[in-house]
Amino acid sequence: NAGVMQNPRHLVRRRGQEARLRCSPMKGHSHVYWYRQLPEEGLKFMVYLQKENIIDESGMPKERFSAEFPKEGPSILRIQQVVRGDSAAYFCASSPSGDSEQYFGPGTRLTVT
Amino acid sequence: AQSVSQHNHHVILSEAASLELGCNYSYGGTVNLFWYVQYPGQHLQLLLKYFSGDPLVKGIKGFEAEFIKSKFSFNLRKPSVQWSDTAEYFCAVKGTYKYIFGTGTRLKVLA
Numbered sequence: 001n002a003g004v005m006q007n008p009r010h011l012v013r014r015r016g017q018e019a020r021l022r023c024s025p026m027k028g029h030s031h032v033y034w035y036r037q038l039p040e041e042g043l044k045f046m047v048y049l050q051k052e053n054i055i056d057e058s059g060m061p062k063e064r065f066s067a068e069f070p071k072e073g074p075s076i077l078r079i080q081q082v083v084r085g086d087s088a089a090y091f092c093a094s095s096p097s098g099d100s101e102q103y104f105g106p107g108t109r110l111t112v113t
Numbered sequence: 114a115q116s117v118s119q120h121n122h123h124v125i126l127s128e129a130a131s132l133e134l135g136c137n138y139s140y141g142g143t144v145n146l147f148w149y150v151q152y153p154g155q156h157l158q159l160l161l162k163y164f165s166g167d168p169l170v171k172g173i174k175g176f177e178a179e180f181i182k183s184k185f186s187f188n189l190r191k192p193s194v195q196w197s198d199t200a201e202y203f204c205a206v207k208g209t210y211k212y213i214f215g216t217g218t219r220l221k222v223l224a
Contacts, residue, residue, distance in 0.1 A: 033211065042117075042203055042214035043157075056211070091157065098210045101145070106156035 002027070004094050004105035005074075012111045019079040019086070021108045025094030032075040033102060034067060037089040048098075049075060055098070082112045115140045117206050119215035126194055127223050134189040134218050136204035145207040146187040148178055151217075152200045160202075163187065174198070196224045 005024040013019050025032050030051050035043040036059075046059040049069035060067065064082075069075040079086055089109050093102035120135040138144065148160040161172025168180040178189045187204060199222045204215040 031210075035212070035214075040216075042119075042216045043205075043212070044214070045211040048210055059211075093212075101162070102207075102212060104149075104157045 004092055004103055006090075006092050006105040006108050008108060009106060010109050010111070012113060013082045014113055015083055016081050019082050019110055019112075021077040021079075021090050021092075021110070023075040023077070023092030023094075023105060025075070025092075026103055029094035029096050029103075031095045031098055032069050033093045033095075034075075034077050035091045035093065037091065037107070039088070043091060046077075050098075079110075082110075084112050086110060087112045115206070115208055115213050117204055117213050117215040119202075119204055119218050121218045122216065123219050123221070125221045125223065128196055129193050130222075132189070132191040132194045132198070132220070134202055134204075134220070136187045136189065136215060137185050138187065138204075138206045138213075139185065140206050140208060140213075142208070146178075146180060147205040147207065147212070148172065148176070148187075148189050149203045149205065150200045151203065157203070160189070194220075194222050196222045198222050 032049045034046040037043045047067045048056040064080045066078045089107045091107045092105045095102045116139045118137045146163040149157045150160050160176050161170045163170045163180045171177045176191050180187050201217045201219050203217045205212045
């Protein structure tokens with residue numbers, strides 16, 4: 001059973017461009033979570049999604065950030081008009097239910113130049 | 114408010130020294146507690162976890178942690194560290210569904 005997959009592993013964007021980060025949960029998992037790790041900080045919760053639904057986006061910046069988890073395909077974290085402060089590692093986790101252990105992917109390291 | 118505190122941000126030890134990393138949490142409900150390790154350039158790996166039962170939890174690579182409910186603590190220990198333990202260590206508490214992470218402890222083990 002493959003683990004949580006994230007791609008790309010590294011992404012470089014210029015200021016003002018869009019970044020799309022993808023996350024494929026483990027087989028059988030319908031709950032996806034996104035976390036952000038800024039330099040010198042721990043991971044911070046961004047958003048929790050189930051298939052086609054956003055359950056909690058309390059950790060998402062109000063502007064430029066959006067997330068989706070469609071019926072088919074991976075979950076997408078989208079950052080529009082990136083700024084230098086968006087440079088971070090973005091981790092996705094998945095679980096079979098909302099109250100079970102989460103399994104983390106390898107992360108996507110976003111660098112904004 | 115829910116939070117996790119890791120008191121030591123940077124720790125430097127010589128090989129064979131004993132390790133204890135502190136973790137205190139603030140959470141009102143039933144807690145699930147975790148320690149993760151992140152080796153340089155790599156992703157998070159689960160070291161150990163506590164859900165219930167024996168408060169002394171043994172994990173991989175010789176690590177263990179003790180849950181002390183009265184102190185809201187879940188400290189990580191290893192009797193004898195190796196150079197390969199050089200990494201960043203994160204304590205986390207799982208709330209209703211989201212994980213709350215501490216800021217991490219960078220451990221450097223000198224050969």
